[in-house]
Amino acid sequence: MTAASWLELCLDVHDPGKFDAMASFWSTAAGLRREPWPGAGDEPDDLVGGAGCGISLCPVPEPRTVKHRVHLDVHVRAVDDLVAAGATVLQELPHWTVLADPEGGELCAFVRAPDQDLPDYRVHEVVVDAVDPERITRWWADRFDVGVQNDGEPWWWVQDVPGMPFDSLVFQPVPEPKTVKNRVHWDLEGDVDDFLAAGATRLWDQPRWTVLADPEGNEFCVFAPR
Incomplete structure (x- = not known):
């Protein structure tokens, strides 16, 4: 088996009228710069940074209908900075604040101290x-060839994933099953056959990548290693 490595995050965007607002908000929230889409057609800007840090905004025909099953936690100096960038506060909790981006997608803000x-x-x-x-954390740990992390709480996570620029990929328990396509997914480099042999499902093929689902149905894209 060849260990998979991280490429980037991808975020669905439905409303063409909010392409600019979503690109502006997420460039601020993630600390990335905007680069115009190089191809033909009306597409959102790409959000780019260092290796593995990109967020590709992907136009989709379907609107958001349920709570995001995958969301991002972000560092922030003040929640008001994200509100000024276009977020809406949904819930204030002791250690973080739940917000919605301009299309209503949830994210969590962790305020960092001035020092x-x-x-x-x-x-x-x-x-x-x-x-x-x-179970799903152990499955992904095997795909990345890393250890499984747990501190006695109900959630589990992986760290030190090759190419992954953030701290952790965390899996948390929820009572409701997955019902629709995730609006946030990740792109990887790896071997499609390795994923399929381990229990992934092939969803469809594109010219340069293959879309798979993990054993809980979470979509991800696999590119051949460069």
């Missing part, structure tokens, strides 16, 4: 809802 450096790339972790967090 803490705010990193250039501000995605802190990616959090995935799961029916069986331990």
Whole structure:
């Protein structure tokens, strides 16, 4: 088996009228710069940074209908900075604040103290809802050839993933099953056959990549190693 490595995050965007607002908001929230889409057609800007830090905004025909099953946690100096960039506060909790981006997608903001450096790339972790967090975390740990992390709480996570620029990929328990395509997914470099042999499902093929789903149905894209 060849260990998979991280490429970037991808975020669905439905409303063409909000392409600019979403690109502006997420460039601020993630600490990335905007680059115009190089191809033909009306597409959102790409959000780019260092290796592995990109967020590709992907136009989709379907609107958001349910809570995001994958969301991003971000470092921030003040929640008001994200509100000024276009977010809406949904819930204030003791250690973080839940917000919605301009299309209503949830994210969590972790305020860093004034004496803490705010990193250039501000995605802190990616959090995935799961029916069986331990099982799906162990599955992904095997794909990345890394260890499984747990501190006695219900959530499980992986760290030190090759090419992954943020702290952790976290799987947290939720009571509801997955019902629609995730609006946040990740792109990887790896071997499609290795994923299929391990229990992934092939969803469809593109000229340069293959779309798969993990055992809990979370979509991800696999590119051949460069």
